[in-house]
Amino acid sequence: MDRPFKLRRCVLSVPGNRENMLRKAKGIAVDFIMLDLEDSVPMEEKEKARQMVAELLSEGGEWSSLSRSVRINPMDSPYAYRDLIGVFERAGEFIDTVVIPKVNHPCEVRAVDYILTQIEEAMGFSPGKIGIEASIETAEGLLRVEEIAFSSERLESLVFGIADYAASVGALVKGVSGHGDSEDFYPGHRWHFPLSRMIMAAKAAGIAAIDAPYGNYKDPEGLRLSCLLSAALGCDGKWAIHPDQVAIIEEVFSPGEEDIERSKRIIEAYELSKKEKRGSLAFEGKMVDGASLRIARRICTFAEIMKKRQMGREG
Numbered sequence: 001m002d003r004p005f006k007l008r009r010c011v012l013s014v015p016g017n018r019e020n021m022l023r024k025a026k027g028i029a030v031d032f033i034m035l036d037l038e039d040s041v042p043m044e045e046k047e048k049a050r051q052m053v054a055e056l057l058s059e060g061g062e063w064s065s066l067s068r069s070v071r072i073n074p075m076d077s078p079y080a081y082r083d084l085i086g087v088f089e090r091a092g093e094f095i096d097t098v099v100i101p102k103v104n105h106p107c108e109v110r111a112v113d114y115i116l117t118q119i120e121e122a123m124g125f126s127p128g129k130i131g132i133e134a135s136i137e138t139a140e141g142l143l144r145v146e147e148i149a150f151s152s153e154r155l156e157s158l159v160f161g162i163a164d165y166a167a168s169v170g171a172l173v174k175g176v177s178g179h180g181d182s183e184d185f186y187p188g189h190r191w192h193f194p195l196s197r198m199i200m201a202a203k204a205a206g207i208a209a210i211d212a213p214y215g216n217y218k219d220p221e222g223l224r225l226s227c228l229l230s231a232a233l234g235c236d237g238k239w240a241i242h243p244d245q246v247a248i249i250e251e252v253f254s255p256g257e258e259d260i261e262r263s264k265r266i267i268e269a270y271e272l273s274k275k276e277k278r279g280s281l282a283f284e285g286k287m288v289d290g291a292s293l294r295i296a297r298r299i300c301t302f303a304e305i306m307k308k309r310q311m312g313r314e315g
Contacts, residue, residue, distance in 0.1 A: 003131060003156055006067055006096070007031040007305050008208050008237040009253035010246050011159075013071070015040035016049035022056050026063050030246045031237070033065040037083050038073050038101050046079050050086040057091035066305075069133065071099035075108040084115050088130070089123055092116075097131040097156060102164060104140040106151035113152045128154065133210075136198050137161030138168040145198055149205035158202040159239065160195050162212035179215030179241070180226055189229055199234040208236040217242035227252035260303045263296035 011032040014025045017040070025033050035057070041049045053070060070087055073079035080100075088095060100112055109132055116130050132154040136145055142165070149158060162180050166173050174185055183190065195211065202209035211230035214223045217240075227238055227249055238249050255263075270293055 003154075005301055005305070006131075006156065006208075007302070008157060008210055010237055010240050010249040011069070011210060012065075012240045012243065012246060013040070013213065016053045016070075017041045017045040019052055022052060025065075026056075026061070028243055028246070029064040030240075030243075031065065031250065032067045032069055032096075033063065034069040034071055034099060034239070036071045037079070037087070038071050046073070046082075047086075050083060054087045054090040057087070057094045060094060067096040068094065069097040069099055070095055071101060072112075074102045075100060075111060076102075076104075081115070084112065084119070088116065088119050092119055092123060092130060093125050095130055097133050099133045099135060099159065101135045101161065102137045102141065103134040103148055104138055105144060106147045109134055109148060109151040109155060113154050116154065130154065131156040133157045133159055135159045135161045136194075137164035139165075140168075142194050142197060145201040146204070149201040149207065155205070155207055157208035157210050157236075158198050159210040160191070160198055160212045162191060165191075165194060179213045192233070195230065195235070196233055203234060209234060211235045211238040213239040213241045214245065215241065217245055220244075220248055223248050224252060254306065255299045255302060259299055263299040263303075266292065266296040267300060 009031050011034050012025075012028060012030045013034045013036050014021050016022070016035050016037045022035065025035070035053045037046065037049050037053065057068065057070075070083070072083035072087075084098070088098070098112060098116070100108060103109060112132055116132075117127070119125070120127050120129070132152055133156055134148055134151075136142055136148070136158055137160075141148065145158065149155070163173075165171075171190070172185075174183075180191070199209040211226075214226045216222060223245055230238060231252055235253075237253050240246055240249055
């Protein structure tokens with residue numbers, strides 16, 4: 001099935017065991033809110049977090065975010081199956097995607113797919129509604145990233161996990177958080193290869209590619225540079241760990257007005273060329289091919305969703 005296009009410029013992570021943060025999350029205007037059951041939740045609070053997240057989501061009501069996601073624990077842990085049953089059985093109709101962390105093999109994605117299918121059938125939810133996002137955070141996961149990218153029709157994105165990937169390969173980390181800050185000791189972008197490989201696999205499969213968070217939320221310029229680097233490589237968005245990061249991330253990963261207007265003109269020129277049965281299309285002195293047209297259409301779809309979201313905010 002063709003999955004609907006979703007804006008993923010910014011995905012804001014919220015700890016699932018912090019009730020005050022969870023309640024505030026409903027009012028944060030961001031493309032995706034991700035309620036986390038994994039790294040931000042201590043082992044002794046896993047069950048509490050499940051209950052709090054399920055309760056908040058099952059309340060329904062209006063959210064300022066466009067989409068909601070839940071990150072479960074890794075599939076090789078004793079918590080993942082309980083996350084799926086405890087949260088998705090109760091609140092699956094209000095959840096857009098499940099994030100699977102530290103994916104090493106496509107079978108992990110397929111296993112979650114099968115469990116979601118059973119939950120949807122048992123609870124009467126719309127079949128196939130809940131999407132899957134797979135985090136590539138290990139050397140083993142990157143080695144199999146192409147297989148993972150094509151592992152399920154539910155799969156909507158691949159996400160780069162910089163801190164765990166660095167630990168997996170034994171990379172030197174000098175930042176306080178390990179999430180991409182304080183990287184000035186390396187002559188270049190040292191995550192260029194793993195990020196590019198993940199992006200390539202995602203785009204070949206027709207799904208989104210999302211960059212890891214930037215750890216220092218008090219460093220807006222460092223965040224902007226990190227966004228520009230990943231956007232230049234082909235990422236569609238970036239995770240955030242603090243609400244103050246949302247505006248910069250969404251700005252960098254949004255097409256500008258000039259891009260939108262040019263894309264509209266390209267599509268109009270193409271439709272005219274098609275109507276007149278011309279074999280080729282020239283636009284502003286340059287030839288337009290299929291790739292240019294696909295990019296233009298994607299930007300226009302993007303712009304339309306952003307417009308609807310803005311109207312919703314103002315309404």
